[in-house]
Every structure is written in C-alpha cells, then in structure tokens.
Amino acid sequence: MDFAFSDEQLMFAEQVVRFAKKEIVPRCAEHDLAARFDFESFRRLGEFGILGLHLPEEFGGSGADVVTTTLAGYCLGLAGVDGGLTLSYGAHTFLCADTIFVHGSDEQRQKYIPKLASGELIGAMGLTEPGAGSDVAGITTRAARRGDRWVLNGAKMFITNGPIADLLLVYAKTDKDAAHAGISAFIVEKDAPGFSAGKPLTKMGVKASPTSELFFEDCEIPLENLVGGEGEGFNMAMQTVEWDRSALLAPMVGAMEYALKKSAAYAKERTQFGRPIADFQAIKRKLAEMKIFVETAQSLIYRIAWCKDQGRPLNHLEAAVAKLFVGDWSLAPSNEAVLLHGGYGYCHEYEVERFFRDTRLAAIGGGTSEIQKMIISKLL
Numbered sequence: 001m002d003f004a005f006s007d008e009q010l011m012f013a014e015q016v017v018r019f020a021k022k023e024i025v026p027r028c029a030e031h032d033l034a035a036r037f038d039f040e041s042f043r044r045l046g047e048f049g050i051l052g053l054h055l056p057e058e059f060g061g062s063g064a065d066v067v068t069t070t071l072a073g074y075c076l077g078l079a080g081v082d083g084g085l086t087l088s089y090g091a092h093t094f095l096c097a098d099t100i101f102v103h104g105s106d107e108q109r110q111k112y113i114p115k116l117a118s119g120e121l122i123g124a125m126g127l128t129e130p131g132a133g134s135d136v137a138g139i140t141t142r143a144a145r146r147g148d149r150w151v152l153n154g155a156k157m158f159i160t161n162g163p164i165a166d167l168l169l170v171y172a173k174t175d176k177d178a179a180h181a182g183i184s185a186f187i188v189e190k191d192a193p194g195f196s197a198g199k200p201l202t203k204m205g206v207k208a209s210p211t212s213e214l215f216f217e218d219c220e221i222p223l224e225n226l227v228g229g230e231g232e233g234f235n236m237a238m239q240t241v242e243w244d245r246s247a248l249l250a251p252m253v254g255a256m257e258y259a260l261k262k263s264a265a266y267a268k269e270r271t272q273f274g275r276p277i278a279d280f281q282a283i284k285r286k287l288a289e290m291k292i293f294v295e296t297a298q299s300l301i302y303r304i305a306w307c308k309d310q311g312r313p314l315n316h317l318e319a320a321v322a323k324l325f326v327g328d329w330s331l332a333p334s335n336e337a338v339l340l341h342g343g344y345g346y347c348h349e350y351e352v353e354r355f356f357r358d359t360r361l362a363a364i365g366g367g368t369s370e371i372q373k374m375i376i377s378k379l380l
Contacts, residue, residue: 005071009067009068013074013075016048016076016079020075020076021079023041024038024079024085029349029351031082031208032207035208036208037208037210038208039164041085042119045119051089051117051118052097052113053068054069059101059113060113060117061117066306066309069247069305070246070305073089073247073248073250073251076089077252077257077258078257080258081251082206082208082354083205083355084205084207086251086252088209090248091124091125091209093116094240094244094248095124096165096167099185099227099237100169102236103232104187108187108224108227112167121166121167123161123168124159124160124165124169126170128158128159129155129156133157133368134367134368136180136183139154139173139183141170141173141216142172143172143184148222148223149221149222150221150225152170152172152186152188152218154172155213155215155216160209160210162198162211163197163199165190167189168190168214169185169186169187170185171186171234171237172186175230182231183233184230185232185237186225186227187221188219188225192220194220198212198214198215200212205357206358242308242319244366245300245319245322249301249323249362252330252362256290256294256297256333256334256355259290259352260333260337262337263286263287263340264287267340286336286340289336290336296329297326300318300321300322301322303318304322317376317380320373321372323366324369326362328363334356334359335356337352338353340352
C-alpha cells in the first residue's frame, strides 16, 4: 500500500480547493441559513467535473480512480463547502448515478449517465422507509408487473434530494415473501404518473440538502426501468457501502480538518489573561485531539478507497469500523471546535457552528452506529 498521493493527485487537490473557495464557499452560509438547495453550486460542480469524476470519459466523466475521487470530496470539505451540498452530491453521484452505471443496461447508461455527470439531471436513491431503516429487508414498497408496465405502491422516508430529484433509483419488493432476495431496483422519473415527493423536512443540520418523503400510488413506469434483474436490488444497495465508507464520508473528514485549521488560527488570535489562548494546555489538548481524529479518519476512508481500486472484495468489518469511527468520534472534535471559539462558536457567523450541526448526521445516516457495532461484534 502506497501512503503517498501522486504529484498529479496533489495538483488536482489544490485545484479542487481553489475552485471550491472561489465558486462554492461564498454562498454556503446563505443557503444553509435559508435551508435552500444551491442549484448554481451544484451546476458548477458538474462543470468542474466533480459529479462524474470516476465515470468513464465516454459518459461525461474523467475516469478517475476511487482514491482520487475520495480525495476530491475531502478537498470540498477542506475548502469549507457546507455538509448539505456535499451530502446531495454524494447521494446523486454514488448512490444513484454509480449504481445505474454499474448495474444498468446500455440504454439506461446512455440515457441517464451523461446528464447525471454534468448535473443537468439531479439523482437520488429511495431505500429507507418510515418503518424500515436499518432493516432493509423490511421495506414494504411493492412493485408488480402489469402488462408492459411496473406499478409501484408504497412510501419512502428521509430521502436526500427527494424534493428536487429528476430521477430516483427506487428499491421495492417484487417478491414480498423473499426478504432480501425479493428486492429490486427501478428508475423512476419525477413526472412518472402516481409519483410525488413530500415537502422538505426541517432538519438540525445539512440544511442546504433537501430531504423528504416519497409517495408511490399506482406509480407506473416502463418495464425497461428495472435496473439489473429482479431480486438483485439488495446486493446493489450493499455495493454502495464501499462508496459510503470512502467518498461519501470524505467531505465530512475534510470539513473537520478545516475546522481544526480555523480553531488553531483562532486560538493564536484570541487573547485572555494577557496571552493567546493557544498557550494554555487545555486548548492545546483540544487541538491535539482534533488532529488525532482527522489523521485516523483519513487512514480509514482512504484504505477502503484503495481496496476498491485494487478490486478487493469489501471487508465489512473495516467498513463498519470506518463508519462508526467517523460517525461517533467526529462529535467530540466538532464539539471542541465550538467550545474553543467560546460564545462566537455558538453563532452562525462562525462556521464551526454549522460543522457541529452537520456532524450529528454521521452517526445516523447510512447505517446507525448501533448497526455498525452489531456488524463489528458479529464478524469478530
């Protein structure tokens, strides 16, 4: 394993940071405060090549490897891009577009992937339901074949990009008695008859990323909108874990390094009792612990990215450790960043307040910490 980035990767990382600071970051606070999705920033991510970075050039991508793709996400966080926009980017690119690219038909790839890579279309994944989050086999949304159509009935919950998505990769039971083996995946376009999205939910953090329920009431879609084969949906959903534990987590880890740099600079500028607070041992300890988190989290996410590049099968133990560590352990350094800033850390004008709110989601979304502990203990 090579622990060093190539010169090309380092140059690309600098380009991503410069781009994000100039084109994206100046609008982040405004959209977070208004809980409004930034369509312009999303379009610019597409123009820069972030949305389709790992996809082949023939489909509008750059053919980048997984480590480079993970590095790009990290750099968005490092530049100060808000967690809402990066969450929407992750759901769009890795949970929707990548799954269609890997498992879809040639016709589906040609029709959707170039427009997803450019940002012309916004994608989402519909898996979680009001009564089925961690228990994927418990989903109750049904898909039945009627003549030349699939008909979907059911509801989804907590769907990132739900209110704004042009197309959704929706998981439904085609065999209600087959548990995991009865789940299939379907492409549902926003104008499909019988489909509707609920109002955006009001959330604690990642506010610029719209989240909603989805409703399917005799929703009709063409037969060719089945992705892969019947009963293959669960394995398809599980394959997104590789992305979820690397490129999807990367912006949050990058944001923590950004918060660390902001905290260190503030500690050197802020004076109390006649000297910078950075001179006090308690402050030094806070900064040291934040650095420990960043270094360890980087090692975990890049390891999974590297293994994916090598074609190694996903080690579910390593993946669960990475998700649990970033989800649970990020709370302490984000909290310390707020406390280090004192009263200012509690104000929206200081970005550490936003990072603190955004971080809370990491232990919930994409598999709760309790589930990760269950996986770890079972595999041990």
